Every structure is written in C-alpha cells, then in structure tokens.
Amino acid sequence: MNHLEVYLIIGAILFSLGLFAVITRRNAIAVLMGIELILNSANLNFVAFAKYSSVNLDGHVFAIFVIIMAAAEVAVALAIVLNIYNNLNTINVDDASTLRG
C-alpha cells in the first residue's frame, strides 16, 4: 500500500460518512453538511491524484472549481431552507413535500 491509496481510503471514508448523513438525517442543514463531506472527499481524491500521477496541476484547478460550486450551492440551499422555514415552520426535508405529486 503506497501513499496514494492511503489518501484514497480516507476519501472513501469521508464519502461514506457523508452519504450516511445524507441518507439518515432529516434535518435539511444536516443533509447539507453531509453534502459538504462528499464534496471534500472528491477534492481530496483530485489533489491526491494530482500529486501522484503524471499530470501536473489540473487536479488542483478542478478542486478549486469544486470549492466554488460548493460555496454557491450552500448559499442557495440555505436561502431555500430559510424560505421553507418561514413558510412551513419546519426544516424537516420529509415534511416539505408540497411539490410532491
């Protein structure tokens, strides 16, 4: 087992924990935190492959784009969560089912 695989396993652990949080938590903010964990694990894999493969810094640039997307996503998602809270008085993602057919 070389160093690359250590980083990949850490990324897999982060991804699994984030997935567990997204599946099991019903609070919208907790779901958002799980998504952040998943994005962090993807970033960690990008940077690890950028160090241990022959491409130079493209992984770093892609990780920066992922961070930008995460920032935009969490801003919009929190605005939506605040709106749901104002309108429905809950942030349970199972209760906000108005759009369900």
Next chain:
Amino acid sequence: MSRSLTHSVFALLFTFFGVAGLYVFLSADFLAGVQLLIYVGGILVLLLFGLMLTNRITTVKISQGRVNRFVGGLASLGIFLIIGYVMLTSHWNVVNKPPAEDTIEAIGTALMTNWLLPFEVASLLLLAALMGAAMMARRGDMGGESE
C-alpha cells in the same frame, strides 16, 4: 453524528481542518489556504447562521432524529467496501515527482490560460447564485409585488 446539530457543525469544523492538513501533506499549499478560507470561514459560518436562524427552541422543535438507519448504514458501508476494494486492487500508475515548491503561480497561470472559460463560467455561477440567494432570502415579497 451527535444528537446536537451544533456539535455536528463543530465536528465538521475539525474535519475541514483535517482535510486542510492533508492538502498540506499533498504539497497543495494554495488549496489548503483556500480550504481554510472558504470552508471554515465561509461555508461553516453560513451553516451555523442557518442553524441558528431556524433553531428557535420555543417555536419549533428542531428535528435531529435519524431515519433509515439500517438501510443507510448498509448502503454507505456497501459503497465504502466497493470503493475500497477497487482502490486497493487497481494498479495505479504512481509517479514519484519531486514536491512542488510553490503552486500558486502555476495555478494562476493555468487558470488564465487552459482553464479561462471555466473560470469565467464559475464567476458567472457565483454571481447568479449570490443574487438568487439574496432574492430568495428576503422576507415577504416573494412575488415581487405582494409587499
């Protein structure tokens, strides 16, 4: 996965610090700084902000329970085992490069040459997301004329 969401947010803070430390080990100094600035300084503060705006204990009981624990645990454990098996059995073509001393200049050059179009699209995405978030987060006049 503590019961209190505030504890979860602070645990997430230490996770972000740990990932930033791993970036330092991977000789990605610029990314470590960006991770600390944006995740710890931005996203985490935003999450705490949302948590405290929606966590009025007297008006609504914030739901912290967990559902689907068995299915969720089984799914995430299965995916972890699959990913781990693939990662450990694949033959990675590892190249041992000398550690880069300063990645900031190379990243800046790459952003302004090869990645210029995604860079501009990302700036547009940020502008649209912030305008949309500011629009949606205002109280009251959702339709624009119901004030």
